[in-house]
Amino acid sequence: MSDNEFAPAGWMAIAGAILTLPLMGMGIILDIISKKTAIHPLFPILYVGLGIAQAGLVIYAFYRFKNYLNERHQFHRTDALIMVIIAGAIVITTIGLTGKVFSSLGAPTPVLLGFIAGLVVIGVPLGILSVIFGITLLDLQDNLGGYLKPYAFLNIIAGVCFATFILAPLGLLIDAVANVILGMIFLRKGPAAHPEFV
Numbered sequence: 001m002s003d004n005e006f007a008p009a010g011w012m013a014i015a016g017a018i019l020t021l022p023l024m025g026m027g028i029i030l031d032i033i034s035k036k037t038a039i040h041p042l043f044p045i046l047y048v049g050l051g052i053a054q055a056g057l058v059i060y061a062f063y064r065f066k067n068y069l070n071e072r073h074q075f076h077r078t079d080a081l082i083m084v085i086i087a088g089a090i091v092i093t094t095i096g097l098t099g100k101v102f103s104s105l106g107a108p109t110p111v112l113l114g115f116i117a118g119l120v121v122i123g124v125p126l127g128i129l130s131v132i133f134g135i136t137l138l139d140l141q142d143n144l145g146g147y148l149k150p151y152a153f154l155n156i157i158a159g160v161c162f163a164t165f166i167l168a169p170l171g172l173l174i175d176a177v178a179n180v181i182l183g184m185i186f187l188r189k190g191p192a193a194h195p196e197f198v
Contacts, residue, residue, distance in 0.1 A: 009064035010186030016057035017179035020172060023047075023054050030104040044101045055093040058179055059086055065182060075140050081133045088126040095119055120165055127162030127171070130155050145188045147181050154178035 004010075026047045066082040069075040099115030134155035140148060155178055161171030 004187070004189075006064060006068055006186040009061045009068075010183040012057040013061035013179045013183035013186065016054050016061060017176040017183070019050060019054040019057070020176040020179075023050050024169065024172060026050065027100060030100050044104050048097050048101060051093065051097045055089065059089055061179065061182060061186070062086060062089075064186070068186065069140070073140060073142055077139060078133055078136050081129060081136065085126065085129050085133060088122055088129065092119060092122045092126060095122065123165055123168060124163050127159045127164075130159030130162060132159075134159065144185050147185045147188070151178055151181045151185065154181065 026043075030044065030047060062082060063086060066079055069078060095115055095118040099112065099119070102115065103112055134152040137148070137152045137155070142148070144151070154174055158171045158174040158178060161167035161174060
């Protein structure tokens with residue numbers, strides 16, 4: 001049995017990243033195909049279920065990253081950022097999934113505009129916080145087996161995409177790659193960094 005307590009979070013981060021593509025595909029189906037032809041009523045339910053699963057996996061892994069930084073590197077500078085980003089991710093996931101279902105059911109335009117406004121109001125600050133998180137993370141003294149800079153820079157780039165809102169779909173793909181790298185950080189077999197006492 002592996003003695004790496006963060007390994008489950010690593011696999012969850014990778015699983016969450018993998019689920020991003022089918023989730024985006026199902027979102028496109030709801031946006032485009034459902035406007036032209038009828039789809040099975042269970043499809044929106046499956047979409048919401050997949051969205052909740054994907055978000056849950058990624059959010060849990062990100063929370064464990066806070067523990068990882070605290071326990072193995074005594075790094076606390078990103079603690080508050082991680083918790084605020086997690087809270088924002090929960091809110092924006094709820095808005096996004098609900099809005100997508102309402103859209104597929106033919107909700108009136110004012111209602112849909114309300115969901116879009118919610119995504120902008122939460123998504124833009126969340127993107128900015130992701131940029132700040134990536135920049136702050138670069139202050140970590142350990143390079144995480146060579147994964148620190150790729151992970152930090154991908155968070156910065158994804159955050160910029162989210163902050164523009166228009167590039168949010170690209171941001172989701174970049175974030176998925178970042179989650180794969182987060183998984184590799186958790187799964188790597190390098191020695192854990194512990195404080196040295198002289």
